[in-house]
Amino acid sequence: xxxxxxxxxxxxxxxxxxxxxxxxxxxxxxxxLILPWITVNxxxxxxxxxxKLKLHLxxxxxxxxxxxxxxxxxxxxxxxxFGMTVLGGRVFCGWIxxxxxxxxxxxxxxxxxxxxxxxxxxxxQIEPDYSESSNQIKRVVAILLWTALSFIATAxxxxxxxxxxxxxxxxxxxxxxxxxxxxxxxxxxxxVADIVMIKEDWCEYVCPYSRIQSVLYDEDTVMTIYxxxxxGAIYNENSQKQVDSLSELxxxxxxxxxxxxxxxxxxxxxxxxxxxxxxxxxxxxLECSDACTQVMGKxxxxxxxRWSSEKEVLFQNGKTDxxxxxxxxxxxxxxxxxxxxxxxxxxxxxxLLNINKENRLYSIDIDRDTQKVRVKNDYIFLLQNTQDVxxxxxxxxxxPKEYEGKIMVLKPSEPFKVKPNIKKKKIVTLYTPELLVQxxxxxxxxxxxxxxxxxxxxxxxVVERKSTFVFPRYDKYKEGVKQ
Ligand code: SF4
Ligand code: SF4
Numbered sequence: 090x091x092x093x094x095x096x097x098x099x100x101x102x103x104x105x106x107x108x109x110x111x112x113x114x115x116x117x118x119x120x121x122l123i124l125p126w127i128t129v130n131x132x133x134x135x136x137x138x139x140x141k142l143k144l145h146l147x148x149x150x151x152x153x154x155x156x157x158x159x160x161x162x163x164x165x166x167x168x169x170x171f172g173m174t175v176l177g178g179r180v181f182c183g184w185i186x187x188x189x190x191x192x193x194x195x196x197x198x199x200x201x202x203x204x205x206x207x208x209x210x211x212x213x214q215i216e217p218d219y220s221e222s223s224n225q226i227k228r229v230v231a232i233l234l235w236t237a238l239s240f241i242a243t244a245x246x247x248x249x250x251x252x253x254x255x256x257x258x259x260x261x262x263x264x265x266x267x268x269x270x271x272x273x274x275x276x277x278x279x280x281v282a283d284i285v286m287i288k289e290d291w292c293e294y295v296c297p298y299s300r301i302q303s304v305l306y307d308e309d310t311v312m313t314i315y316x317x318x319x320x321g322a323i324y325n326e327n328s329q330k331q332v333d334s335l336s337e338l339x340x341x342x343x344x345x346x347x348x349x350x351x352x353x354x355x356x357x358x359x360x361x362x363x364x365x366x367x368x369x370x371x372x373x374x375l376e377c378s379d380a381c382t383q384v385m386g387k388x389x390x391x392x393x394x395r396w397s398s399e400k401e402v403l404f405q406n407g408k409t410d411x412x413x414x415x416x417x418x419x420x421x422x423x424x425x426x427x428x429x430x431x432x433x434x435x436x437x438x439x440x441l442l443n444i445n446k447e448n449r450l451y452s453i454d455i456d457r458d459t460q461k462v463r464v465k466n467d468y469i470f471l472l473q474n475t476q477d478v479x480x481x482x483x484x485x486x487x488x489p490k491e492y493e494g495k496i497m498v499l500k501p502s503e504p505f506k507v508k509p510n511i512k513k514k515k516i517v518t519l520y521t522p523e524l525l526v527q528x529x530x531x532x533x534x535x536x537x538x539x540x541x542x543x544x545x546x547x548x549x550x551v552v553e554r555k556s557t558f559v560f561p562r563y564d565k566y567k568e569g570v571k572q
Pocket of ligand 1: 313356357358359360361362363370371372373374375376377378
């Protein structure tokens with residue numbers, strides 16, 4: 090009676106990892122479904138638009154020429170996942186990976202709960218019996234349901250590359266957007282084949298992430314672990330099963346607590362026995378831990394399978410060190426990348442300008458109005474208005490102190506308008522009416538800075554670019570004057 094009481098107490102208020110994961114999956118799915126629809130000033134949280142050559146990041150729009158942010162985003166993603174793996178093993182696989190979420194939707198929700206093709210979530214080893222005609226019909230219904238969801242999932246993924254406001258307009262006109270339609274259909278059909286036929290084999294044999302994870306683990310990495318010290322060694326050192334029944338186990342180890350009920354094996358979606366030790370196929374879903382908690386809980390004991398570290402469970406060498414140097418290194422690196430991204434993002438240029446000098450170094454002529462000799466340099470300016478409204482632009486020339494105010498803009502003679510997101514090519518001529526240098530041996534290259542700005546926002550929409558102004562050597566200057 091006293092054991093029953095403690096067992097009741099033990100399981101009172103307990104919530105399975107499976108149900109916790111379901112809530113997490115719902116929250117994650119809702120987040121990713123809603124995110125592409127949220128815009129601030131027409132900008133998305135994340136959008137990599139190849140047709141418009143734009144990157145939206147945290148509701149700020151960047152031009153493709155500002156793609157230097159992309160490597161930092163990829164570093165953030167990869168280092169984040171690696172750090173997560175060092176800390177929590179395959180936590181990404183069990184809690185975040187779309188493959189796992191989709192399999193739960195297809196196997197547990199559609200096949201088991203909705204259609205009853207599978208009998209119990211707790212037994213994933215019994216495959217549906219398709220010799221029954223009713224099951225064959227249900228299978229078709231299951232595949233059709235999943236096909237519809239695959240199209241929604243693929244569309245959701247594509248919305249991070251083609252925003253919803255364009256996506257549906259493009260789909261309304263499919264013949265003009267065959268590439269988009271093709272990617273949508275092929276990816277959705279691949280998802281159907283993957284979730285219905287490849288199943289968890291994807292995690293074990295195809296996914297490259299599962300291959301590299303084991304090299305990231307250390308003894309403090311938290312993962313799904315069976316405790317052989319309490320439960321007994323079901324497998325020997327060569328990973329061969331050495332006991333098949335409770336009596337065999339007790340012959341080997343009288344104090345072994347495992348009941349040999351096999352609940353942890355029958356529930357496993359990847360068809361493995363966690364008592365064999367850490368395995369590549371384990372996706373850290375913790376369903377075996379739930380199963381064992383229910384079995385051992387009824388006996389008033391904690392689960393033999395825990396989400397813990399080898400240090401704590403296998404080596405019994407103290408508590409898991411969560412904030413070990415390796416983890417601090419990952420956190421510091423991630424913070425540094427976030428700061429760099431923030432700084433680079435905040436330095437986003439509100440207009441873009443490329444300057445190329447024309448092949449001809451300079452030309453010399455006489456100003457008809459003033460009759461002064463002019464040395465002219467020509468440039469090609471490629472200017473882009475990255476704002477959402479029209480702006481008029483013009484330039485200033487910033488020359489070294491000795492030439493200050495002596496190099497000026499000749500063409501264009503007045504500010505010009507550029508529409509939003511439009512690139513404008515301008516031939517720009519700078520000139521000087523002064524004899525800047527009297528150098529006999531060679532042309533003089535004067536470093537200058539071009540300051541381009543929007544007339545109505547001179548202090549904010551402004552960029553500066555380095556360039557040069559070439560002044561001819563003195564004999565050529567005189568020759569030009571004579572002509
Ligand atoms: S052994 Fe199986 S049930 Fe247990 S966490 Fe790994 S994949 Fe899930
Ligand atoms: S569920 Fe627990 S008690 Fe049952 S076989 Fe697995 S480890 Fe042993």
